[in-house]
Amino acid sequence: MKELLKPSKWQIFLKVLPFSILFCTAKYFFHSLGWEPWQFDSFTGALFATSSFVLALVLNGTLSDYRSSDEIPSLIVNALEEIQDSSRLFSTTNKDYDSTILEKHLTELAQNTIDWLNSKKSIDTVYECLHLLL
Numbered sequence: 001m002k003e004l005l006k007p008s009k010w011q012i013f014l015k016v017l018p019f020s021i022l023f024c025t026a027k028y029f030f031h032s033l034g035w036e037p038w039q040f041d042s043f044t045g046a047l048f049a050t051s052s053f054v055l056a057l058v059l060n061g062t063l064s065d066y067r068s069s070d071e072i073p074s075l076i077v078n079a080l081e082e083i084q085d086s087s088r089l090f091s092t093t094n095k096d097y098d099s100t101i102l103e104k105h106l107t108e109l110a111q112n113t114i115d116w117l118n119s120k121k122s123i124d125t126v127y128e129c130l131h132l133l134l
Helices: 011-033 042-071 070-092 100-117 123-133
Strands: none
Touching: 011 123, 070 100
16 A cells, blocks of 8 residues: 555656647647647747746756755754753753753743744744743
8 A cells, every 4th residue: 555655756657648648639639620829830849948948947946945944843953952952061060050941941942943833823932932042
């Protein structure tokens, strides 16, 4: 069952095939009726090739941005854990320092960031939590 859910190399082909058959059938009927909406010449081919190339470049940039944005939550978690570890280390060397206040603010910041990423809260609550850390 899991094999059926995995995207395969044929998935795009099978999705596009009905549209291609429909287009070719419509083109055949238009040609058989003598209707030519436009002349397909080298200019039209160049136009389609150029637009396809530009579309591919845009999609490639979007895909690379998506891949790099996949790492952002783990980077945020690593930064928060590093701040917490540094605070605990400092509290062991300095007995007057209480790390629980900072840990409470870090937990609140993490929860508000998760809520913001899930679109449950506005970004203003995250900014307020960041301001508390200062």
